[in-house]
Amino acid sequence: MQKEAQDDDALLRRIAEAEGEALRELYRKYGGLVYGIGLRITGDAAVAEEVAQDVFMSAWRGAASYRPDLGAVATWLGRIARNRAIDALRGMKSRPMPLREDWGELADAEDTRSPDPAEEAGRSQRAKEVRAAVAELPEGQRTALSLAFFKGMSHSEIAAALGLPLGTVKSRIRDAMRSLRDKLGEGGSA
Amino acid sequence: MTDHEEIAGLLTGYALACLDSEDEEAVREHLAGCAECRSELAALRLSVGELAAAMAPCPPPAGLEERIMSALPRIRARPRLIPPFLAAAAAILIALLGAGNVLQWQRSQADSARRAAGGLVTMALLGSGAGSSAFGTIVLDPEDNEGVLAVRGLDSPGASGRYQLWLVKGERKASGGLFEVDSHGYGSLVLDVPADFRGFDALMVTLEPRGGSASPSGRAVMQGSR
The missing domain is CATH 2.60.40 (Immunoglobulin-like)
Known part of the structure; x- marks a missing residue:
């Protein structure tokens, strides 16, 4: 995992030096992850493709600002992809059904092979830990976090959808993230 | 509850980009002057990235790689x-x-x-x-x-x-x-x-x-x- 992180850091440095082939390597390693995030959040292949293009353009422009001490490259790209996908989802005229539980998408990861075996090998153990931590959350916390994470719904939208007081929604999401952080520790920076 | 405590309670929502606009503005203003909350936010964003990175990959469509690469000269x-x-x-x-x-x-x-x-x-x-x-x-x-x-x-x-x-x-x-x-x-x-x-x-x-x-x-x- 350490070598994986070093290789990824070196890749980002090459991208910061405007080496196009380094971006191609980054795409071949993480394109499946980025496209998958866009597809699962938006539910639309064409929009997911736009999201992926946007994410890799951001990586090209922002490689110099990547900080290894603030997370692995997969984590950095994953967060950018999730945020871009949520932006795209909010811009879509018809949003997917908002109340479906989406954490099963994490659980399915073992059944879906990445285009790059190295990507799968490097991420699978950590992904398992994340999935286990999510599975252990109380159902109420998991549902509220799911609506925020996968649907980009605001606190007040979630409160209305679930028929809960706003304060309850805020505390459930906060407690869920706190619990995940406690369980996952700092392992994501490796 | 102090302003700091109140804002600290909203940082998770800010990291997930799911705050209502008033709360979001209050957090943004507070972050400018609070190193502790900026540090906490960085840790929360890492957790958001971890959740995203644990999602199942999907084979991207053929041609996407070349479309991305061909866009590079323009940027x-x-x-x-x-x-x-x-x-x-x-x-x-x-x-x-x-x-x-x-x-x-x-x-x-x-x-x-x-x-x-x-x-x-x-x-x-x-x-x-x-x-x-x-x-x-x-x-x-x-x-x-x-x-x-x-x-x-x-x-x-x-x-x-x-x-x-x-x-x-x-x-x-x-x-x-x-x-x-x-x-x-x-x-x-x-x-x-x-x-x-x-x-x-x-x-x-x-x-x-x-x-x-x-x-x-x-x-x-x-x-x-x-």
């Missing part, structure tokens, strides 16, 4: 791709800054942004705060696509810091890149303007961690506007 952002006329402008600017003439020239101009011969646009930046002697100028091509910044009089950012240029358009800010200064306080930067920031309103420079920041985390040390 070139690197010094070795700088057009010759901007390279020449940078060299001249740095030489002028060394002689201390640019500040006098800038102050003689009626407008802070001025269209020079050949269609190039210049903008002045001055140090913020009492006692700052920093100054600089930027030359942009006529379409606002790219430019060159040269500064003088900035203190060393230290081994762990870098100066970061920001483009300001309305309420939005985008990074224009990182730069260092030499022992004489000189620094320069080739700027690639993102498409949605062409026609930006103002520029500012902040001191940031070595790897740069996604948004300004420090006070502006230099500013300039059109």
Whole structure:
């Protein structure tokens, strides 16, 4: 995992030096992850493709600002992809059904092979830990976090959808993230 | 409950981008002056990234790789791709800054942004705060696509810091890149303007961690506007 992180850091440095082939390597390693995030959040292949293009353009422009001490490259790209996908989802005229539980998408990861075996090998153990931590959350916390994470719904939208007081929604999401952080520790920076 | 405690309770929602707009604005304002909350936010964003990175990958459609690669020339952002006329402008600017003439020239101009011969646009930046002697100028091509910044009089950012240029358009800010200064306080930067920031309103420079920041985390040390 350490070598994986070093290789990824070196890749980002090459991208910061405007080496196009380094971006191609980054795409071949993480394109499946980025496209998958866009597809699962938006539910639309064409929009997911736009999201992926946007994410890799951001990586090209922002490689110099990547900080290894603030997370692995997969984590950095994953967060950018999730945020871009949520932006795209909010811009879509018809949003997917908002109340479906989406954490099963994490659980399915073992059944879906990445285009790059190295990507799968490097991420699978950590992904398992994340999935286990999510599975252990109380159902109420998991549902509220799911609506925020996968649907980009605001606190007040979630409160209305679930028929809960706003304060309850805020505390459930906060407690869920706190619990995940406690369980996952700092392992994501490796 | 103090403001700090109240905002700290909203940081998770901010990291997930799921706050209502009023709360979001309150958090943004608080973050500007609270290092503890900025540190907490960085940790929460890491958790958001971890959740995303645990999602199942999907084989991307054929052709996406080439579509991404073919877009690269249009977003070139690197010094070795700088057009010759901007390279020449940078060299001249740095030489002028060394002689201390640019500040006098800038102050003689009626407008802070001025269209020079050949269609190039210049903008002045001055140090913020009492006692700052920093100054600089930027030359942009006529379409606002790219430019060159040269500064003088900035203190060393230290081994762990870098100066970061920001483009300001309305309420939005985008990074224009990182730069260092030499022992004489000189620094320069080739700027690639993102498409949605062409026609930006103002520029500012902040001191940031070595790897740069996604948004300004420090006070502006230099500013300039059109």
